[in-house]
Amino acid sequence: MSRAPVELPPITRAFLDRPDTATFTTRRPDGTPHVTPVRFTFDGSTGLARVTTRAGSRKARNVAAGGPAARVALCQVDGFRWVTLEGRAVVTDDPARLAEAVRRYTVRYRAAPPSPPDLVVIEIAVDRALSLNL
Template identity: 40%
Template sequence: MATLSQVEIDAFLAEPHIARIATVRPDGRPHIAPMWFWWDGTSMYMETPPTSVKANNLRANPNCAIAVDITQGGLRFKAVILEGRAELIDDPEYAHATARRIYTKYLGEEGVQSPTPAQMINNPHVIIKLTPTRVITNDETRTGLAPIP
């Protein structure tokens, strides 16, 4: 199993991949949701409506895990998994600025000015901030393994 260096983690998380956040419902069942994100080299940020399932779950239990991964077919994949306790930030100005930064990562400056993204950015948000206590990485994209037909 090949691991990623911090420089490789930062480069990978700068790309517009989809993350999946896993939270725990009050009855103990898991909840997983695909999310856009922004990584600052130390923490991961995601935006969500204040009354979303994931926000409510994190208020009750801040423990979560986030997986970002890609596959190139067969056994050729790359993954970064972050674990820890999330912080919810509900300051409206901070949430708006962070949501815009996240949307810009995926849509570009011009894209966030389109009507639908512009409206979504202006909706109320809470920011999920995870500064991981554990980071797990794997990079099997360099192994030269052929995709499984």
């Protein structure tokens, strides 16, 4: 994924470093939204957000079905402060990319993510960030 990283102010990046959850929105094949809570990581230097999940999860299947045009949104909220990260997403089980996702998750949440046998990572090339009160 080649892209210029999205520029975020330091206060916004600090907010995204907190060990909070977010809502993750994908589109089902019929076009309706699928929203689920997730833990995620965001690498501000590359503009890449990552969500680990099972390959058979609805969110992973929605992203895979969307192909290279699959767009998603992550929204982290704390009261009246929030940040939404939007971008194109892909699902991968590449061992190196999965290991990096697990490493970052473990640092952010101070515990490893669940590790089912069909673990994959959804990588989001963030190209838009919206926020309020940050």
